[in-house]
Amino acid sequence: MIWTRRRNAMTPGEMFPAGDPAYRVSFPRLRSGLKIRVVERGDPSSPPVLLVHGYGCSAYTFNGNMPALGEAGFRAIAVDLKGHGLSDKPIAHAEYTIDSLVEHLRDILDALGLERPAIVGHSLGGSLVYHFASRYPERARCLGLLSAVGLTGVPLMWLYHFLTPAVLTSLTRTIKPRLIVKLALKRVYGKRGHYTERDVEEYLAPSDFPEFALAMRELLHAYDWNAAEHRQLKTVNLPAAGVWGTLDRLMPEDGMSAYVSLVPQIVLRAIPDAGHIITEETPEEVNEELIGLLRRAPV
Numbered sequence: 031m032i033w034t035r036r037r038n039a040m041t042p043g044e045m046f047p048a049g050d051p052a053y054r055v056s057f058p059r060l061r062s063g064l065k066i067r068v069v070e071r072g073d074p075s076s077p078p079v080l081l082v083h084g085y086g087c088s089a090y091t092f093n094g095n096m097p098a099l100g101e102a103g104f105r106a107i108a109v110d111l112k113g114h115g116l117s118d119k120p121i122a123h124a125e126y127t128i129d130s131l132v133e134h135l136r137d138i139l140d141a142l143g144l145e146r147p148a149i150v151g152h153s154l155g156g157s158l159v160y161h162f163a164s165r166y167p168e169r170a171r172c173l174g175l176l177s178a179v180g181l182t183g184v185p186l187m188w189l190y191h192f193l194t195p196a197v198l199t200s201l202t203r204t205i206k207p208r209l210i211v212k213l214a215l216k217r218v219y220g221k222r223g224h225y226t227e228r229d230v231e232e233y234l235a236p237s238d239f240p241e242f243a244l245a246m247r248e249l250l251h252a253y254d255w256n257a258a259e260h261r262q263l264k265t266v267n268l269p270a271a272g273v274w275g276t277l278d279r280l281m282p283e284d285g286m287s288a289y290v291s292l293v294p295q296i297v298l299r300a301i302p303d304a305g306h307i308i309t310e311e312t313p314e315e316v317n318e319e320l321i322g323l324l325r326r327a328p329v
Contacts, residue, residue, distance in 0.1 A: 040235040042116055046090040047071075052097070057116075060137040066117040067110040068142065072100030077171075078144050079324065081108040082135070084153025084179075085253075086214070086246055088115030090232045091152055094313030095320065102321045107147070109138055111155075113245035115236055121244040126252035128161050128261075135162045139169060148324055150174030152309055153280070154253065157181050160292065161257070164264040172269040172327035173293065174320050177306050179280050181258045181288045207237045220277035220305030222312050229310070263292055269327040270296040271319045275304025275312070297323070 047053035047069055054070040069089040079099055083091040089108035099106040110117040112125060112134055124130060135158065139147065148171045151159035156178025163170045211234045215225040236242045254260055270293045272286040282288070289296050299319055304312045 039238055040231045042235075045116070045235050046088075046093050046232055052100075058141045060134075060141050062134070062137055064112050064118040064120065064134075064137075066112065066138065066141075067115055069096075069108045070105065071096040072105040073103075074105055076100075076103055076105040077324070077329065078105045078107055078142075078147040079320075080139070080142075080144060080147045080149045081106060082149065082151040082155035082159055083108070083111065083114065084151075084155045084177075085249060086114070087153070087233065088236065090115075091307070091309050094310055095317055098313070098317040099320065099324075102317075102324070104148075104321075104324060107142065107144075113242070113249055119239055119241035119245045121241055121248060123248050123252050126245070126249040128158070128254050128257065131158055131253070132162045132165055135159070136166060136169070145169070146171050148172045148174065148327065150176065150320060151178065152176040153178070153306065154180050157257065160266065160289070163266045163268060164292075167266060167268065170268055171329070172323055173266070173271075173296075174323055175270060175272045175286065175289060175293075175296070176316060177274045177278055177281060177308055178272065178286060178289065180253065180255050181263070181292075182256060182282050184255050184280055207243070208234060211237075215307075217279055218306035219311055220275050221303040222275075222301075222305075223310070225310075258288060265291070266293050268293065268295060269323060271323040272296045272298045273301065273308060273316055273319050275301045275306065275308050277303055278306045278308075280306045 052071055056068045057065050059065045081092045088110045092108045096106040113119050146169055149159045156175040157180030159173055163173055211230055272289055274281055274285055301308055301312050301315050308316050
């Protein structure tokens, strides 16, 4: 990857967790040959919880959750998926299909020696961990689905596709994304909180890699955001928690009802007045649900 730093931009070393000794950062290479970034907190011998972020995000998404999980006696492991954060950023369309990302998650578990961790996903990461568990149910202890999107469509997705045609791919390297990041953060918050300049810088930092915008364009188009219409969805019989905000503009109007029949053990909780990024806006409520799930799920 080529790093082309903007003036006054956050460097990789300044990105979360920015040298905090409570965290461990590593860059394992996967079976696929890709190198990813892994951020951990908690006793390495404690039960593992793999945290999977959503579109355009990184391990930073879980900065308000990892301390609580570690203090509750779990090993919190947040990864930057391929294309994101400080992980490698392939730009081939086929890298970002559901099936490719499912295999990417399996490679991550294998590289980290995780046989059967609890797996938590936010936004796109929520639908992705469902797809993973439906293919490899023996590899997950339980599922945390946070503001999960990608089974029954995303509002305005047609517009995002329209604005990013393949003919404009060559121009994505020249996009100045600060305004885009601010508009996106404004859209994903509800009434319970507000983004900070630190949030802007964390989500903006990966855009200094020229491949980032290209990878995000491919993910936007390659991932099936309406999988319920196009795929044979399987039942996943694992303990699960489904949490979302009542002011989430990216969720369907019926919240997470699509998961009720697909994940029969799911326990749902809607957080009043919260938006899409509940991991940052209402971390206490999210942590309460996740820790409750982890404690009731069989080891």
